[in-house]
Amino acid sequence: MLKGKTIVLGVTGSIAAYKTAMLASMLVKQHADVHVIMTQNACHFINPITFETLTHHKCLVDTFDRNFEFKVEHVSLAQAADAFLIAPASANVIGKLAGGICDDMLTTTVCATRKPVLIAPAMNTGMYENPIVQDNLNKLARYGYTIIEPATGRLACGDTGKGKMPEPEELMDNIMLAIAKDKDFGGRKVIISAGPTQEAIDPVRYITNHSSGKMGYALAKMALLRGAEVTLVTGPVSITPFTGISDIVRVKSAEDMYNAVTQRSSEADIIIMCSAVADYTPATYSEQKVKKHDDNMTIELMRTKDILKSLGEKKYDGQVVVGFSMETENLIANSQAKLQKKNVDLICANSIATDKTGFGVDTNKVTLIAKDGITELPLCTKEETADLILDKIVTLL
Numbered sequence: 001m002l003k004g005k006t007i008v009l010g011v012t013g014s015i016a017a018y019k020t021a022m023l024a025s026m027l028v029k030q031h032a033d034v035h036v037i038m039t040q041n042a043c044h045f046i047n048p049i050t051f052e053t054l055t056h057h058k059c060l061v062d063t064f065d066r067n068f069e070f071k072v073e074h075v076s077l078a079q080a081a082d083a084f085l086i087a088p089a090s091a092n093v094i095g096k097l098a099g100g101i102c103d104d105m106l107t108t109t110v111c112a113t114r115k116p117v118l119i120a121p122a123m124n125t126g127m128y129e130n131p132i133v134q135d136n137l138n139k140l141a142r143y144g145y146t147i148i149e150p151a152t153g154r155l156a157c158g159d160t161g162k163g164k165m166p167e168p169e170e171l172m173d174n175i176m177l178a179i180a181k182d183k184d185f186g187g188r189k190v191i192i193s194a195g196p197t198q199e200a201i202d203p204v205r206y207i208t209n210h211s212s213g214k215m216g217y218a219l220a221k222m223a224l225l226r227g228a229e230v231t232l233v234t235g236p237v238s239i240t241p242f243t244g245i246s247d248i249v250r251v252k253s254a255e256d257m258y259n260a261v262t263q264r265s266s267e268a269d270i271i272i273m274c275s276a277v278a279d280y281t282p283a284t285y286s287e288q289k290v291k292k293h294d295d296n297m298t299i300e301l302m303r304t305k306d307i308l309k310s311l312g313e314k315k316y317d318g319q320v321v322v323g324f325s326m327e328t329e330n331l332i333a334n335s336q337a338k339l340q341k342k343n344v345d346l347i348c349a350n351s352i353a354t355d356k357t358g359f360g361v362d363t364n365k366v367t368l369i370a371k372d373g374i375t376e377l378p379l380c381t382k383e384e385t386a387d388l389i390l391d392k393i394v395t396l397l
Contacts, residue, residue, distance in 0.1 A: 001176060002179075003032070006082050008035045008078075008109065009024060009034065009036045010085065010089070011038045012093045013041025014042075014088035017046040021046060023172060025054050027175070030172075034055040034057070038060070039104055078110075078114075082115055083117075083179045084110060085118040086110070086117070087148075087165060097110060116179060118146040118178060119137070120174075121133075121148075121163070122163065125162055128161075148171065149166075170243050173242060174244075177224065189267055190223045190271075191261060192231070194220065195235030195276070196213075197235050198253060199253055213239050213275075215382050217241060218385070220242065222386040226390060230245050231264060235251055235257065235275055235276075254277045255305065258305045269318070278304060280302065282300070306342075309342045311342075312344045315343070320397060323339075325347050325348065331349050346368060346392060349366065350364065356379060362381055362382060364379070365380075368388075375392065
């Protein structure tokens with residue numbers, strides 16, 4: 001998603017600078033064009049050669065360095081950048097930027113850019129919580145800079161508190177959020193359900209399915225990258241949500257899922273039911289409903305609520321409701337019938353014909369079934385599939 005994008009990394013004097021080297025490597029692997037600007041103090045913590053080796057570009061430190069082709073370097077980089085991340089950002093550089101001071105290559109280049117600027121503070125807890133530093137961060141935020149909250153933990157100085165630079169993966173997510181996708185879902189509220197439900201038989205055992213939640217989480221990530229305000233309603237899974245998805249509702253049972261989605265449905269422009277909700281739930285915990293015959297156990301079951309049908313019945317004009325279908329046979333015919341019966345706008349028919357599709361894997365092959373026709377998507381990653389599904393949803397808005 002970052003192919004063809006130019007990322008400028010600013011590095012200031014902090015022990016956390018080693019994490020920026022890891023980030024630079026990650027960005028290059030995503031086919032981004034990465035340039036690094038360091039302050040003089042940063043060179044005491046990490047050698048510029050490290051970044052030059054990783055990015056294949058000269059690492060800039062000195063504003064008046066003559067050892068490159070003549071051009072106004074800070075202006076040319078500022079113009080070329082799609083995004084600018086300062087990580088780690090020291091209190092000193094934060095103060096300079098907030099005061100409009102441009103006395104080195106880093107601050108000069110940031111001042112000249114008109115593209116998104118992200119700031120990842122990294123410093124001692126006392127410094128970070130200093131009201132002057134907080135005022136400077138708030139000032140930068142008012143001017144449109146994105147401030148990435150530092151983590152809490154043990155710091156290099158031995159103190160424990162807030163001030164650690166986030167891990168490279170989180171910094172990467174923030175860059176992706178800023179520039180990876182056009183914001184064609186901007187202003188849209190999207191509810192996405194993901195993962196399985198668990199229907200308790202007793203305090204120890206439960207009924208569930210093999211859903212990993214990967215498809216729903218991919219949809220939530222791609223919708224967020226495209227500017228949507230995302231609510232993720234998730235059953236029990238082992239996936240970490242994408243950075244920036246702040247409204248996460250964790251549920252267990254089908255009843256929990258039903259309540260979480262339907263109670264929020266009136267506020268959503270788009271609802272995507274990607275969760276694999278159990279069809280049945282034990283009728284009761286009581287021993288009277290659990291019949292034992294020698295080594296066998298018979299459990300009385302009842303159907304869970306049909307969440308998708310309920311959403312289809314209640315959907316308002318302009319709202320788009322999307323469901324998923326996974327069938328072992330007659331995939332298209334059964335999915336077309338589901339589209340009509342549930343009164344929804346789109347069914348994503350999920351193939352489980354091979355070991356490269358379905359539960360638990362990273363690829364998928366989906367057929368989109370709408371009132372205006374059928375579209376067969378290629379076998380691709382779940383993130384790519386999610387993007388193609390969202391492309392279709394745009395046409396239904």
